[in-house]
Amino acid sequence: MDITATLKEITALSIETRIRIVQAILDSIAAEQADLNLTETQQRELDRRIADYNPSRAEFNKLRSLELFRSIRQAGKHLYPKLPNSGLTIDTSQMSPQAAAHKICDFFGLKLLQG
Structure with a gap:
């Protein structure tokens, strides 16, 4: 498929038709994503x-x-x-925002800013 030619054809369509195409594309992507x-x-x-x-x-x-x-x-x-698995899990219903920030910084090797 020549994407440049396809895009040229699409941009020649009415805005209403282009919006319907975008919606159809987004619906097809959503249908393929795992829960x-x-x-x-x-x-x-x-x-x-x-x-x-x-x-x-x-x-x-x-x-x-x-x-x-x-x-x-x-x-x-x-x-x-769908997000990639970073290996970090934080249950914010079980820890304070400060504890979550510390866990994130520790995991990624970041320095926690004070203030």
């Missing part, structure tokens, strides 16, 4: 974070509707790309 395989504990923590009112969720354009989140997951759509 996140969250543990039950991780899923409960994610649900809790979305359900709990926190103004920063709106400030940073994070999902704020638990009902919407569950419907997206149930539909098989994924909010996140």
Whole structure:
């Protein structure tokens, strides 16, 4: 496939048609991705974070509707790309933010900034 020629053909299409093509491509990618395989504990923590009112969720354009989140997951759509396994696991429901920061810095050999 000559990607340059294909892109030239696509850019000649209407914006509406290009948007439909992009949506179809994203849907096909989502269909091929494996589920996140969250543990039950991780899923409960994610649900809790979305359900709990926190103004920063709106400030940073994070999902704020638990009902919407569950419907997206149930539909098989994924909010996140599949991430590579770094070998580091942090359960933030079981440790403080400071302890998590220390664990991350230790794992990656980083110096923890004080202040």
